[in-house]
Amino acid sequence: MTHQEYYIQAVKRFNGFLESKRLRKTPERFAILRQVWQMKAHFGIDELHAALENVGYHVSRATAYNTVDLLVECGVLRRHTFVSGEAQYEAAREGHLHLICTRCGAITEVSTPPPMAHMLDDDLYGSFRPAYLLAYVYGLCGECAAKPEPQVRPKK
Ligand SMILES: [Zn+2]
Ligand SMILES: [Zn+2]
Structure with a gap:
């Protein structure tokens, strides 16, 4: 599926999700979803908020946080914690x-x-229905691997 097809699917899914939770389908919530699809692969909430401001869309930080939580719960947005503690989304x-x-x-x-x-095959976990898998492999990128270890200076 293309990025655009995923977006169309996400809008449908978010619609159904809000209905099932009896939450209001506000234009802000859908504007945030639209903006999510314009972002680079991984982004923080501050970047998302700034990007919305840039296109002239003013939402409060609280609305941004709250909507992002809903999008994660609905399954159209993934939350990551990579190396730093700040959550990144995609x-x-x-x-x-x-x-x-x-x-x-x-x-x-x-x-x-x-x-x-x-690992997402349906018959692997009994009655549990797997939806997605987040995987991280830690190590050194090519550039860092080619560089010598940073020297730690002995304390005097
Ligand atoms: Zn990713
Ligand atoms: Zn590196």
Whole structure:
């Protein structure tokens, strides 16, 4: 599916989700969802809020936080905690995993290798229905691996 097709699906899903929770379908909530699809792969809430301001859409920080929580709960947005403590978000799309450099924090996405894709097979966990898998592989990116270890100065 393309990014746009995922977006159309996300709008439908969010609609149904809000209805099932008897929550109001405010224009703000859908504007935030639209903006999520314009963001780079991984972003923080502050970046999302700033991007909304940039396109002239004013929502309170509380609304941004609250809507992002709903989008995560609804399953169209994924929440990550990579190296720093601040949560990063990304629009739900094809399965992929994240290679995270523990030295410089660089994040590279690769598509989920087949054995991992099978971890979502329906018959694996009894009555539990798996929906998605978040995977992180920690190590050193090519650039950092090529550099010598940073020297720790002995304390005098
Ligand atoms: Zn690195
Ligand atoms: Zn990602």
